[in-house]
Amino acid sequence: MALVARTRQRDHLLKGPGTLLYRCQEAGLPMTAACSGQGACGKCVLTVLAGADTLEPATAHEQSVLARNGAGADQRLACQCQPSGRPQNLLITTGYW
Numbered sequence: 001m002a003l004v005a006r007t008r009q010r011d012h013l014l015k016g017p018g019t020l021l022y023r024c025q026e027a028g029l030p031m032t033a034a035c036s037g038q039g040a041c042g043k044c045v046l047t048v049l050a051g052a053d054t055l056e057p058a059t060a061h062e063q064s065v066l067a068r069n070g071a072g073a074d075q076r077l078a079c080q081c082q083p084s085g086r087p088q089n090l091l092i093t094t095g096y097w
């Protein structure tokens, strides 16, 4: 099982429980989160480079916020994604890392 955040410098292994937003912040990665993870602002959008099928589908609320912010089909809200406990290989990035 590997959850990896790719920056321009290197890959960061994300550990621990919690949302992708929390895991990225715990890894010291800068995250834009104007609503502090409430799923309202849409600023924590990230791009899933691989392993999207291992995430739970976006809820109607997440889909609504993504659409309102013009997100692509390969993007999710970091604050709304909590990887399941099943084995997965997930590779994520943002436009500003």
Ligand code: FES
Pocket (backbone or CB within 6 Å): 032, 033, 034, 035, 036, 037, 038, 039, 040, 041, 042, 043, 044, 045, 065, 077, 078, 079, 080
């Ligand atoms: S931090 Fe605002 S939607 Fe995720």
